[in-house]
Amino acid sequence: MNFHTRKWIKPEDLNPNGTLFGGSLLRWIDEEAAIYAVIQLDNPRVVTKYMSEINFLSSAREGDIIELGITATHFGRTSLRLRCEVRNKITRKSILTISDIVFVNMGADGLPAPHGKTEITYASDRFDDEPDNQPAS
Numbered sequence: 300m301n302f303h304t305r306k307w308i309k310p311e312d313l314n315p316n317g318t319l320f321g322g323s324l325l326r327w328i329d330e331e332a333a334i335y336a337v338i339q340l341d342n343p344r345v346v347t348k349y350m351s352e353i354n355f356l357s358s359a360r361e362g363d364i365i366e367l368g369i370t371a372t373h374f375g376r377t378s379l380r381l382r383c384e385v386r387n388k389i390t391r392k393s394i395l396t397i398s399d400i401v402f403v404n405m406g407a408d409g410l411p412a413p414h415g416k417t418e419i420t421y422a423s424d425r426f427d428d429e430p431d432n433q434p435a436s
């Protein structure tokens with residue numbers, strides 16, 4: 300699992316208990332997962348369909364740095380299933396895991412559409428100028 304996104308916890312991200320507000324974290328996760336799905340399915344029209352149980356295992360305080368990781372677990376016909384983990388870089392604890400997030404690939408008609416993808420692609424597969432894509436000299 301790649302942890303691409305880091306967040307620095309600021310006062311506006313806190314709940315009255317002085318720890319990270321769950322709603323802020325869920326918004327970041329949904330956005331991170333949507334970006335992942337858009338890139339993997341090569342379609343900006345993806346919608347969140349389903350999220351499995353969310354168990355907040357630990358939290359974060361102002362000044363902590365957290366990182367969000369997403370990976371694809373299954374490419375369906377119109378759907379993409381993802382797994383997510385969020386961890387605290389300062390306390391070195393896992394904040395939560397979500398074992399199943401489902402996005403649906405939508406067509407221009409607003410209905411689920413087959414995406415035709417079957418496996419994870421990487422930046423080096425998508426950009427001509429990625430170092431991995433340079434011909435061996």
Ligand SMILES: CC(C)(COP(=O)(O)OP(=O)(O)OC[C@H]1O[C@@H](n2cnc3c(N)ncnc32)[C@H](O)[C@@H]1OP(=O)(O)O)[C@@H](O)C(=O)NCCC(=O)NCCS
Nearest residue numbers: 346347348349374375376377378379401402403409410411
């Ligand atoms: C997304 C939406 C179009 C799907 O409609 P639907 O009638 O369930 O469509 P389908 O039955 O064709 O299912 C589409 C895919 O979702 C999957 N799916 C449907 N319900 C699911 C569920 N509860 N859990 C997991 N996957 C599910 C199906 O298996 C299918 O995947 P596949 O093609 O890879 O097999 C519809 O539910 C919707 O518009 N929901 C609102 C989405 C939204 O607004 N999200 C933002 C959150 S506020």
